[in-house]
Amino acid sequence: MADPLSRAAARLLTPDGGPAIDFSAPAGAPALTSPDSVSWRVFKNPVSLFVGGVTAVILELAEPRVRSGVWDHSSFKAQPLKRLKRTGLAAMVTVYGPRETAEKMIAGVVRMHGHVTGETPAGVAYQANDPVLLDWVQATASFGFIEAYHAYAHALTPAERDAAFAEAAPGARLYGATGAPTSQAEWKRQLTLMLPSLEPSEIVFEFLEIMRATPLLPGPLRLIQKPLVRAAVEIVPIEVRARLGLGEAWALNGVERGLVRLAGAAADKAPIKGSPAVEATRRMGLPADYLYRRRAV
Template identity: 45%
Template sequence: MKLPDDLPSAYRVDFTAPVGEPSLVPPGSMQWRVFKNPIALAIGGVAAVLFEFADARIRSGVWDHSIYKVDPIGRSQRTGVAALVGVFGPQSTARRIIGGVNRMHRKVAGETPKGEAYRALDPELLDWVSATAGYGFLEAYHRFVSPVSAADRASYYRDGEAVARLYGVEHPLTSDADFFAMLDRLYPRFEAHPINREFLDIIMSRKAAPTVPKVLHRSLARASVSLLPQKVRERMELGPEFDLTMGDRLALRLMGKLADKARSKDMPAWQAAERMGLPGNFAWLSSARQEQILSATRGEALA
């Protein structure tokens, strides 16, 4: 995944420098494995937004205070950069961009259509937004790219804690059980709303990613809905028209596996590895080979 060239200056990231500066998330982690795959990020990212939009406080905050509905491409790109820099970027750059996101969130406050006050920095909302992204990306990778073991799922959540804390998250996920416990607490608030459908219409219209074939946008939207538990789908009134077809599954799994093998020197995962003195293709190597390289690197540092 190469970053766009027309990003605002605040979101332009040089993943190659400063040379030697580590990332917040260590190389060889499950986070590196998942975040290098654009299909998992696309499906998981849309699912995360659906989980968030089920709660009127987040839905109103995003729809009323962001430009997503008028500039879905730009909003999606900036959200994507923030996610990638947290995993692959130099720590100093990640802290700068996350700090900027937090400063923008301080300005987001208002009332839902029913008159309930909200603010983006509400700890409950911060925890939920972080949880939906973490779970969404991982579950999309698990279903549409490659199965992830229970031990690797726990490792994935553990390695994401540093980034979550920078966003002000008080209760980062440590397991799937944490996610579903949080979901159950918030579920009474969930509701159907026309904005949920409007968001999915944007995803299916190619506006958010115009270079991707329209048929895949529809498959992506249905795949994202498939990550929602049935009771959430029913509460949000996302009916059979969003059921994942066999054709969807086959196409997305093929795309997911192809994306997992695709690599280039323009990708954040490649550039981050080289910045830290590792082979550019490090993120694509087997876990055993990665550990050999990291062990050798640690040995050289101690010599």
């Protein structure tokens, strides 16, 4: 399992034509979060990151202004793998990269988002740097990654889940998401506030079909790509699934659920050579398997 996961992780984190990020240097350079954080453990797992990333995008696409901004101003439809690589690398830099590297990258993203404006099909104006939309995007990302790790890799305590939300705050503020949730309770309140504005769209199903059909994973792992997408749908809050029309056809069966959990648990125990998590621990003078053997009490 480790070798295919290594290839999959490397493939999804290798930029096309962009600069490579050295997570191993400079020695001792701190990240936005510390090595003993919950986030460093959560983001090391490529299986739950894939699942949680899909969950986050489903929730983003449920909001019409975010949906138009993503679908009308990105290369996702034409080049889904390229877009996934950029998004995955940005997440890794935010969590594991040296603080200076993360700040520089995020500033570039904010500048780029400053040019993303338009109207939804219903005529509602939007801009990507709208704080309300930034808070929602940040909230969905935190929820997706935390919930996927908890459901399919390693169960987190309520305190650990709260900590993971709170640890995202420094990066969120740099993106402009100053009102993003810092606990599960705040996430639930934000979801309640946003729920009336969420709506069904064929774009959600188009996105899911892209995620199922595009060859994103190598070799034998491709056999579980469709179950991984269904696993992502399954952890979307039930009230949102109902609004979007994501019914029983998107549910995991017992065998698939067991397979996803097996893959998630395996990925949580096997250090991936050259991965941002391993290279970042080396940068901090820690053993390569630090995040894989450490468990909070």
